[in-house]
Amino acid sequence: MRLSHFLPGQSGKIIQVKSDGSVGQRLMEMGLFEGADVKVVRIAPLGDPMEVEVQGYRLSLRKVEAERVEVEP
């Protein structure tokens, strides 16, 4: 399932990341790589972006970017 479809409170293990381009590289450097755990904390009031917990810290990213991350709940 795509990370962008996760609801607040849902978590899982990343199984694949679309890693092309500098956005892909940045997402991976920030800790969203294959095998890492990720949890959606909340979604911004206007529906986008989302706040996730990864590597023990909080990261904000847009749903478009979260599209790139395939997670196994």
Added chain:
Amino acid sequence: MAPPSPGPGVAAPPSPIGTAAVRQRRIAILGNPNTGKSTLFNALTGLKARVANYPGVTVEKKVGPLAPGVDLIDLPGTYSLAAHSPDELVAVKVLHGDLAGEGEPRPDLVVLIADASNLPRNLFLVTQVMEMGLPVVVALNMVDAAERTGIKVDAAKLALALGVPVIPTIASKSEGIAELRALLIAPALPTPPRRMWNLPAAMETEIATLAEQYGRDRFEAARALIDEGGALEAHLSALQPLMDGATRLGGAAPATFGAAVQAARLRLTQGGVTPAKAEVQMRYGWIAAVAQPCIQRTAAEAGADATDRIDNWLTHRLFGSLIFIALMTLVFISIFLLAQPFMQWIDAGFGWLGHVAEAAFAGSSLEGGMLESMVIDGAIPGVGGVFVFLPQIAFLFMFVAILEDSGYMARAAFLMDRVLRFCGLSGHSFIPMMSSFACAIPGLMATRTIANPRDRLTTILIAPLMSCSARIPVYGLLCAAFVPRQPLHGMLPGLVFAAMYFVGIGTAVPVAWLLKKTLLKGPPPPFVLELPQYRVPIWSNVGLRVWEASKAFTIRAGTAIFAISLILWALLYFPHASRIAEKFDAQRTEVTTKLPEGPEREDALAKVDHLEKGEYLRDSLLGRLGHGIEPAVMPLGWDWRIGIAALASFPAREVVVSTLRIIYDLGADEDDEAAGQEKLAQQLQASTWPDGRKVFTLPVALSIMVFFALCAQCAATLVTIKKESGSWKWAAFTFVYMTGLAYVGAFITYQVGTALMAQL
């Protein structure tokens, strides 16, 4: 895999400090954003940074002395050596040495600052830098905050795992600083770390080949291969192969390094290896295996989840946006209200100075002369008129510093991202725009955190629309003098003051939207932003920023504004034709002969004095110019004096208040009771058109404020736009579009305002 040998690009072995008289030891501080680099820098150097003109996030390197012969370099924060934005690029360039400038050496030592509560991600950068072959010291910062959340890092164990010294620190409390400092100034530098990470064999082979064929070290070849489209690849792309390197490996090397890197990447991808992905997997894999055991999880203190509980409100679906708008309004109103008493003191001080000067001139041969006019009508009110706004500016910088330091700014970016996406930008543009409320210049510099050049340029072009602190004098004066206090228990002037900020914001949104649809067309940029834990602001940081801003403002008032005041005074004083003096002397003689001594004669003489001053003013160089431009400003409801004041404010908008003071003081009757701000307000309220109508009505005051909210009246900003965008074209564009909008905005405000007033 053989241990890495320092390649040709590696810095010469560092010399002990005893012999370093030849050359300064250069130590760079590097780390993730928000880990306290600047605080550590300040703690180590004792706030002696040489480059810090404008407060704001560190977007360029700052150099400060650590000890004799040792310089400390504070670099912008970065998550990785693959720089994605201009500020990260500064950090990477300084590390690489020759990228920063011809012949610039690499630093002799790198202090890597790592946030103890967020170790795995911080270690990602640490392991990247350790591969450079430079001596490295890790400062494990904010260990207190980490322990509160139940994270205890075993520094000794981590040092062993990394093979470099690890010093636990709390930079905000100067703990661990002495130990770190001793290590940095010790005669012998720590031994450079050994590389202990291996990329997939296919990648290592490609890297070794590239390094050998083109005569660069392994580190450079690896970064060029991994960071597609990165700085190093671009810097080295034209490099030609070494003769012996190519022959030794057999077969011909591609003609340039750039071509070789691309060919290598293609081979790897075809073989199923993505360089960037391989690097991330390797580093985080090592971190999980080796560094995680150094982290002990203990019970978190009560209240450690404060950030979550605060965010449940501050980023709440419904209340989040409302709290955001309320908070911003509160900040802008508080600036207006809290600063009042301090402003009155400063005003009184300048009033006193004026009286002292007047007393000094009285009875001397200079009384009534040009010099007296220059001091009393030019210099003192010119500087005093602007300087009086220092308290409001100090409060504004304080609020911005608190919002940034507490971690709220990142939440505001999180909340506003969707709105900014509508105009083709992202939450990343929010922070530079917010800093622009203090001053556009640090705001423009803060755009360096934006990766995409088009989005960065759009942000640069709209940032000057945010009402900076130099607009405060205009809003402050006019709101206090012309906005009625009656409704809303005296809150209305403060609310109008706050509303002016929303005029700028409300204009910026459609302008950005239009720019991103036309000139700077492109898809919305990505938004990947760390949301740091909330923390109590470090008050010394807040104080330092207020102090730096106040100092900069005071220097500006004492130099540039002083000079402009004198020039304006001269333009309003000369030619001071003697025919006017003769004409009015004749009138005075007439009055004296016609009227007997007494109050009636005094009144008549005062009237002549008043007319004389008015005539001098109209006849002055600026007065003539003012009457020339009056037809252009009449549709805005302005008379020639306002036109002149606005025109004189193009170099620096706060000058408008000085100009009004000088115009009205030169044209003023002998001293009445009021002084300073209050006097100017009264003079403005009393000012009339030749037919006796009041010049300043509420629509006129609003039209002036709207004009100043939207106009590009700041030479320093235009120069900075040129510097940041690399072209005068964009500075000219900003000037034209903002000035055009300002005129149209002021026109609509006045016309609509007058029509509405007529209805009431």
